[in-house]
Structures are given as C-alpha cells and as structure tokens.
Amino acid sequence: MDEHGEQEPTQRRSPLRRAGKLLLTLTLIALAFAGLAGGALVMLSDRLAGQVERFPDVFSELDPEQRPPQTPMVTFLLVGTDSRAGRPTTGAAAPGTEFTPGSQRSDVVMLAQVNADGSRAGVVSLPRDSWVDVPGHGTTKLNAAYSLGGPGLLVHTVESLTKIRIDHFAVIDFSGFRALTDAVGGITVNVASPATTEGFRFHSGPNHLDGAAALAYVRQRKNLPGGDLARVQRQQSALRALLESAVSDGMLSDPLRTYRFLDTLTHWVSVDDTLTNSALRSLALDLRSLRPGNITFLTAPVSGLGQEDGQSVVYLDSRRAPRLWRALAAGNLEHYVRQFPDSRLGNSTR
Template sequence: MRTAPPATRTRKVLWTLLALVVALLLLVAGGIAWLVASVGNDVPRIPDAFKGLENTERPASFGGTTFLLVGTDSRSAEPTTGAAASADPGSQRSDVIMLGTLAPDGASASVVSIPRDSWVEIPGHGPNKINAAYAFGGAPLLIGTVEQLTGVRVDHFGVVDFAGFTSLVDSVGGIDVTVARATSNDGVEFTEGTNHLDGAEALAYVRQRYDLPNGDLDRAARQQNAMKALLEKVQATASTDPASLYAFATSVGDAVSIDDSLSNTGLVQLALANRNLRGSDVTFVTAPVAGLGREGAQSVVYLDEARGRSLWDAVRNGSVRQFADLNPAQTLSGTPS
C-alpha cells in the first residue's frame, strides 16, 4: 500500500469507537479496574443524552448492556468529541450508526451496523433517513428513533471524531486489514490483500464508498472490519506490551465522548463482568436490507422488516452469532470490499 501526495480534506467526524471502546477495547486488559477508572476520569461526558425519553415508553431491558455508537459528519473545524470538544455533536448528521451489545453473561458481544441512509420513521418528524434524527434532535431523538426501529433498549451513547479515530489507530501502531480488490480514496491506495494502515490511512479506508460495489453498505462493512482489526491489535498489545496498551487507553479520553450516565464505577463493573471477552467473541453484522431506492431527490436504503425483526430478537436474546450463521450476507466477511 502506498500513499499518494496529500490532498486537501474537509475535517469530517467519522466513525464510532464509542463507549464500546471504553468497554470492549479496555476489557482486553483483563479487567484491570484501576486502568479503567483512571481512563474514565479523562473521558468527557455528554449531558442529557436521554432527556425526554420516558421509561414507560421505551423497550424493556433484557439484561445485557447496549451502546448506541455514532460517528458524525461534522461541519466544525474543531473536534466535537473527546477532551477538546468545541461543538454540539447534535448539530450534525450521524455518519455511522452502530448498536454494540454486551451479553448478560459476559461471554459474547455483537456490533450491528444500521446504514445511515435507512428510510425510517423519526418520532415527531415523519419518514426520513435515520441519520437525520441526530441533526433534528441530537442524542435523545436518535436514541428514540433507534429504539423504535429495533425494540432494543439503548443503555449508553458514545461518539468519536476524525482526530479521535486516527489517534486511536496510531496509538497501537496501526492496524492490518484485508482488501478484496485494489481501490483508492483520499490519496491513499489500497492493494488487494493485507494492508497495514496508520491512522490517516485507516480513516481513508473507512470513509470510502465510491468505487465500491455496494456503496454505503460496503463502507459499513469496512468500518466494522477496522473495528475488528483494532480490537485484535489491542488484544495483542495487552499481552505483549502493557506500556503501549496504557498509551492507547489514555488516548481514549482525547477521542471519545460518552453519556453522563456511565460513571467510572459503571465502567469498572463492565470491565470486571466482561474480563474474559475477546475479539473472536464479537459478532459483526449489518441490518438486513430489502433494497435501494429514492425518496424525492434522496438516495435511500429500505430495510428488510421481516429479517430485521429476527435480528433484533437475536440481539435481545443473545443469539446474534446464530443469526449470522443463518444469514451470511449480513455478516462481516474476512475480505470486505
């Protein structure tokens, strides 16, 4: 893989490495409570993420812990998440939407991508692309929209930005991803096979949608693939280089913002409950799609309601791995486009 001369780029907020970064990725340290608590002190909290959401109208809890993970398409020249945040993240549309769920027994987890162009009902606003919910009403409206769509209760909310994503990848010395065929994006060329990516190159990888057979759907698969690669790299670092692991952990506070209901005590409890979780225990899938189309001037994604119900049932009962086995088209492959 080689990098072409740099081009001018808009400073876009991109991908979510979430509260799940603080949960899943720090859990590989083996449940080191002091590390989680220390890092938790540095992670900025988002106030009122669940404001106006009535418990009696929300889905029931099923015993697991679910994070709504978003990256946003920021119009701000400054970071919108992490310690240097300077903009209201709800003023942008969510570029990436994922549900990350930790099973009640701590033995498995799942990450489900919801295509940002999914045509859904947004409470109080009617049908629209799901990523518009964040622009219309910030975290509370996006959470309400996702809960209405899935029937899955959201316990926590997290966001990561452009600078945050690149710094997380760089903090572990880059990631390795496998590419199905040669492509290029933002001045970075990806060769067929294994590519080692630094933070800026990884950003170009997960941002690409043009020159991919299925556009945004393939981009969602790339985002999952990068998350999986980062999980694997952090796990390797945990067992061989504790100093580098700590460097990664401390970079989380500069990259991620999470809702203010997730206390340091809550982070420690998650770490202890999921201390044996590994990357191989995480199943990555995409919400089933019925087809692509247009609504007025907009290109949209129509979700498959029947298969979607099966997926959301699987999230609630901890059987996403079984759903993935029966629906390989929705499952992250080893070599996404």
C-alpha cells in the same frame, strides 16, 4: 509516494498478537470495545476515567413506559460523526457536549450488545441512509435523527425501530478514530480488490494502515460496489482490526503503552452521563472474559436502494429485519446468524 504520485498506506508492521480483557469504548467511527489486560484495569484510574466527556440527559426525555423492556444484556448505541473539522468535536478536547441542531450527522450507527455473562457480543451496523420513522419528524434518513435532535432523538429512533432498549450511548469523530488507530500502532485490513481514494491506494490482500490511511479506507464509498453498504462493511472491518490490534502481542502487558492508549481513548470518546467512573470500571470487570473472536459483526438486512425526495436512501428488509431485532432482544444473535450466515462480516472487504 508511488510511481503515480499516490501515497501508499503506511507499511509499519505491529507485532501485536495476544488477546486480553475488554473495556467499553467507541472506536469509529467507533464506535466499541478496547482490550484490557489485568494491569490495565488498575490504570483506569479516576484521572483517566475523568477525562471521558459525558453527554447529559441522553435518556431523560424518553418516556419510560414507552421504552422497550430492560433485559439482562447490555446494549450500546455507538455513533461516529461526520465532522471533518480540524478541531475535535467529541471527547475532552472538544469545546463541550452541548448539542447544536444541524451541526453534525451520524456517519456511523452501530448497536453493540453484550450477552448477560459477558462472554459474547454482537455489533450490528444500521446504514446511515436507512429510510426510517424519526419520532416527531416523519420518515427520513436515520442519520438525520442525530442532526435534528442529538443523542436523545437518535436513541428514541433506534429503540422505536428495533424494539431494543439502549442502555448507553457513545460517540467519536473522525479525528478521534485516526488518533486511536495510531495509538495501537495501526490496523491491518484485507481488501478484496484494489482501490484508490483521497490519494491512498489499497492493494488486494492485507493492508497495514496508519490513522490517516485508515480514515480514508472507512470514508470511501465512491467507486465501490454497493456504495454506502460497502462502506458499512469497511467500518466494521476497521473496528474489528482496531480491537485485534489493541488486545494483542503484549501491548496491554506494557504499562506505558497501555496508559498511552487509554489516555488517547479517554480524550476522544464521549459517553452518556450514566457511565460514571465507577460504572466504567465495573463494566471492564464484567467484560473481562470477552475476546475479539467472540464478537459477531453484521449489518441490518437491506431489501434495496432507492430515491426519496431527491436523495439516495436504503430500505431495510421488512421481513428479515424484525427477525434480527427479536434475536438481539432475546440475546440469541447466534440463532439469526445460523439462519442467515451471509449476514456476518467476512474476512475481506471491497
């Protein structure tokens, strides 16, 4: 506690500093990748991979003829749910993956795409309040799709919006994000201006956060310029910091620490049932050359904020957004970023 009775973010300093190889995962409200050193791939045993909870039939109700075409890239829909329950709602510790309409909304929605050669990736956040067409339900907020119809409807909505085929789905809740943050020894984020939320105070510059402080950091939207859009940047910043912590300074060359991290990860994340144990191992091999520095983070372009049916919404830019979707579909996100360099996530957040 400081002199004002507020809790300071945890000040532990992780020594992690070295890049490693990557395995698919979702972190945030996570939802995305965790680093794997060579020995860690061996440790992705059937026991660990078998702990990952699978969502059945995510893609089964989608009409194959109406879906976007397949591409050499691999695209994931990463979701973080807004559950604040004391018990897990995702992963092996959850009661199950049977979806109950209205039980959860997707607080975080990200498209993560890996290039065909596995050397580069892009993560694009879709603001949860985006005003979009949800098939069968009219125009409403993007996060309502998950609440109304679960993973399948959210996949259908995002594919209809972007014309990009989604290959896999992964979800984690707030409790899982907090556990993963603690499992890597905390994360370091840069904050542009002092901010206070949920009893935590973040100062200007680098802040090293444990799981509880990191969760408060990504949840905050009040008193931030841009509201939900600022929170999207915080979510991406936390994801990037989590990746950097997970793949650096010897953590993944230490079998015990690596095992503990993978054990935490596989307990909390849920994925679609096409990601079998062997598919997870194959994916890790395909991504072995990917590094955190080769992952581009950006947000879908927004033209403005507004009100619809008494609720605050985000309007996606009808001119720039299609250019982003075309760049992603072509596996050429770098071309879009060269045209719109301000779209890339910066080194600090509000």
